[in-house]
Amino acid sequence: MSREIIRDVILRVLRELGLGVDDIILFGSRARGDFRADSDWDVLVILSRPLERKVELEAYKKIHRELLLKGIKVDILFISEDELEKVKDDTGFVYYYALREGVKI
Numbered sequence: 001m002s003r004e005i006i007r008d009v010i011l012r013v014l015r016e017l018g019l020g021v022d023d024i025i026l027f028g029s030r031a032r033g034d035f036r037a038d039s040d041w042d043v044l045v046i047l048s049r050p051l052e053r054k055v056e057l058e059a060y061k062k063i064h065r066e067l068l069l070k071g072i073k074v075d076i077l078f079i080s081e082d083e084l085e086k087v088k089d090d091t092g093f094v095y096y097y098a099l100r101e102g103v104k105i
Contacts, residue, residue, distance in 0.1 A: 006024075007024055007105045013066070014045070020048035021046070022048055024105050025098055026105045027042050027043075027101055027103075040075050042074075042075050043077070043105075045077065046079060047080050047081070048081060050082070060076055
């Protein structure tokens, strides 16, 4: 149920901001199934284009606030498809692990 809520809130907020979403990936302990009751939800949002920092902060705040009101703690990473293509195979970036262990929501 929480996965669907997270997905729906992210999609709605980003559409309201005029942003296109290519994928939403849950990763970390929630995706692996080894989470605790107090674990947050790690989410990678892949966008069709890069975000300006100001827009990224606005999106993060809106999504985070709305989900927190629903009792869901999230940590959100935004990246464009082009930016992801450059770093997806680099083990020095969290994106590498998110793409391998993550699940689409």
